[in-house]
Ligand code: FES
């Protein structure tokens with residue numbers, strides 16, 4: 102388990118709630134630790150995914166009696182608090198108190214299961230459109246990426262790559278300049294506002310236009326964008342599962358208040374194709390862990406969101422998925 106003071110005490114998405122409705126146990130890797138998440142009725146549990154008897158993964162076991170897990174190897178049964186209550190090879194024996202697996206905090210939000218392996222320092226980041234019924238919400242991902250979470254977040258906050266990586270979709274090669282914009286860092290995280298980008302067809306009308314984005318990184322591994330406009334509004338909440346310092350999964354909630362007639366699958370396919378363009382780029386970046394030393398890579402004025410994000414991670418004392426070189 103990491104000792105990163107930020108990620109240890111933050112909430113991380115690990116599964117969809119729909120996934121646990123279908124199959125009540127899932128094994129996931131979070132912060133270099135194997136974790137089993139499982140549902141007992143309407144409660145979600147997250148434990149270290151190792152039986153205390155011989156270290157077998159409990160996620161290979163079964164939910165029995167509605168609120169217990171049975172290990173697949175010798176059938177030890179754990180109650181919902183993680184206490185072993187039955188050892189089938191010794192049916193008359195009361196298992197010792199230390200026959201208990203470590204449990205973590207787990208909860209549901211935005212259709213996802215979130216786990217905190219320490220003590221939550223903050224709530225799960227806000228997603229304002231979640232509670233607004235006129236916004237249609239679509240979940241995309243998880244996209245598994247062989248890189249650190251901060252590299253993925255930084256790519257999400259970057260618009261100068263649009264004309265190159267997303268040519269003729271999010272940008273155009275005749276319009277590459279990024280005019281200056283505003284970046285602030287405060288208790289709500291890093292915010293970049295008035296970020297202008299020319300897009301070839303931002304509203305599906307066939308007409309190119311300059312669009313204005315607001316970007317926020319409210320948590321170190323959560324980012325949000327809002328495409329500002331008078332009528333149609335589009336936002337994305339990006340959340341990351343940090344499996345290891347250099348392997349992550351990205352989930353994206355898209356929210357939009359237009360295009361109700363567009364088939365869900367087409368919208369998800371569109372996001373899949375955008376992410377498929379980013380993936381080889383971010384996987385190619387070296388080092389995979391984001392360098393926080395300001396002199397480590399060459400940043401220019403259009404990179405000021407990234408510069409502020411790196412400075413913020415450094416101030417917070419983040420260590421997982423970053424190179425802190427102090
Ligand atoms: S390893 Fe789990 S019961 Fe033996």
Ligand SMILES: [Fe+2]
Nearest residue numbers: 256266267379
């Ligand atoms: Fe991109």
